[in-house]
């Protein structure tokens with residue numbers, strides 16, 4: 001029997017979405033992802049509600065990229081806008097930003113327990 005990796009567990013447990021609280025984001029594994037003509041490992045489409053992940057990723061790279069995209073969503077949640085909305089970002093003191101981001105992570109971990117357990121438990 002072969003041990004399942006992160007993606008194998010996501011498939012087995014039907015972890016198809018990240019629940020952001022205010023909306024869900026579907027995971028989509030795609031080949032040859034680009035963000036403004038630059039190859040990338042992941043990107044989140046806030047309009048469509050899709051987290052695009054490079055199909056070839058696994059292990060540490062997949063885990064970090066999923067957390068990276070989740071962090072974009074959580075920063076959006078606490079008022080840091082989309083990738084390009086620099087004007088919307090409100091400058092905050094480290095302590096205030098930490099309170100907001102840590103609460104957003106706690107919310108995300110509570111809403112996505114199987115996803116976070118999978119990311120922490122498998123290669």
Ligand SMILES: [Zn+2]
Nearest residue numbers: 042068069072
């Ligand atoms: Zn990014």
